[in-house]
């Protein structure tokens with residue numbers, strides 16, 4: 001006998017886990033399948049990604065209790081932002097006072113977001129997470145979806161949601177096309193300490209062929225994102241710590257004083273992806289598998305979080321009305337709403353230089 005679930009989620013990244021958590025408490029049996037180990041999910045390693053969260057994202061996280069699980073010293077308010085062009089000392093400024101807000105947004109390390117959602121999911125009786133489970137194939141028909149693991153096991157579900165990265169294999173297996181843009185640019189991300197305060201203000205410095213973004217963390221520490229042509233990436237990733245420190249100081253024209261690298265530099269080649277459909281028969285794409293944005297937009301996870309909430313709401317309404325949760329009618333509500341948001345508000349990140 002094959003095991004059957006109401007919803008099967010492929011991938012326990014932040015999108016898959018947040019979707020699973022949104023389904024917590026509903027009269028549904030939910031299974032999450034994840035390639036990595038249980039230890040990786042319960043104690044994820046720092047990966048250099050510091051996620052700028054919007055107020056909407058914070059509210060979504062609060063509603064399900066994930067926000068409350070973040071350690072206080074892991075959340076940094078972004079109270080202002082300054083954008084510089086070249087060597088000019090003039091900047092385009094954004095501040096929370098003119099927006100009448102406590103903060104423009106909040107910076108939280110990606111690994112803490114993943115940990116918070118994993119802990120929340122673990123409290124939900126209707127959700128099971130299976131680790132070290134690699135999905136090899138997926139297919140669907142009118143009645144249900146079928147997932148084949150590398151172990152050969154087949155599991156069925158009324159709805160399958162793929163949250164398996166921007167390079168989603170499941171998207172391809174389901175025959176859903178996507179538009180990819182390879183920027184031939186690479187982001188080198190790291191944490192740095194500095195001698196001058198950042199006043200909780202983010203800096204974005206555009207120089208010829210290179211962008212340096214600085215996002216305020218707690219104390220005199222910031223997340224630094226250097227974006228360069230991919231052919232030059234190794235130069236910044238491999239240069240001595242001393243040379244890197246001086247290089248960033250120069251780029252910031254001393255605004256933050258002396259800079260010191262903390263920990264390692266992480267390298268992310270930049271490819272943006274927008275799936276041309278978000279749903280197929282008994283199948284939905286969520287998170288980066290639906291829309292993987294350029295990190296400079298600081299929107300990827302915000303959009304993924306919003307999308308999973310839209311899909312979860314459509315499913316909850318379907319249950320209330322006694323409708324099939326995997327029907328085209330239900331999935332189209334998600335696709336129409338999320339497609340409009342991703343195209344109108346964010347351009348899918350595909351247009352960023």
Ligand SMILES: Cc1cc2nc3c(=O)[nH]c(=O)nc-3n(C[C@H](O)[C@H](O)[C@H](O)COP(=O)(O)OP(=O)(O)OC[C@H]3O[C@@H](n4cnc5c(N)ncnc54)[C@H](O)[C@@H]3O)c2cc1C
Pocket residue numbers: 010011012013014015016033034035036048049050051052053110133134135136163164165166169187189268286287288289293295297298299300301302303304
């Ligand atoms: C440098 C950088 C900075 C960023 N900054 C921001 C920001 O400021 N704001 C923002 O909103 N976003 C930001 N983002 C984007 C954000 O990190 C992503 O949108 C988010 O992590 C995507 O989550 P996901 O769950 O869709 O995918 P992933 O995090 O890629 O997770 C996918 C999961 O699926 C699993 N998986 C894959 N294939 C299989 C399989 N076949 N079987 C089982 N499991 C599988 C993987 O192991 C993984 O755990 C940034 C990204 C980068 C690179």
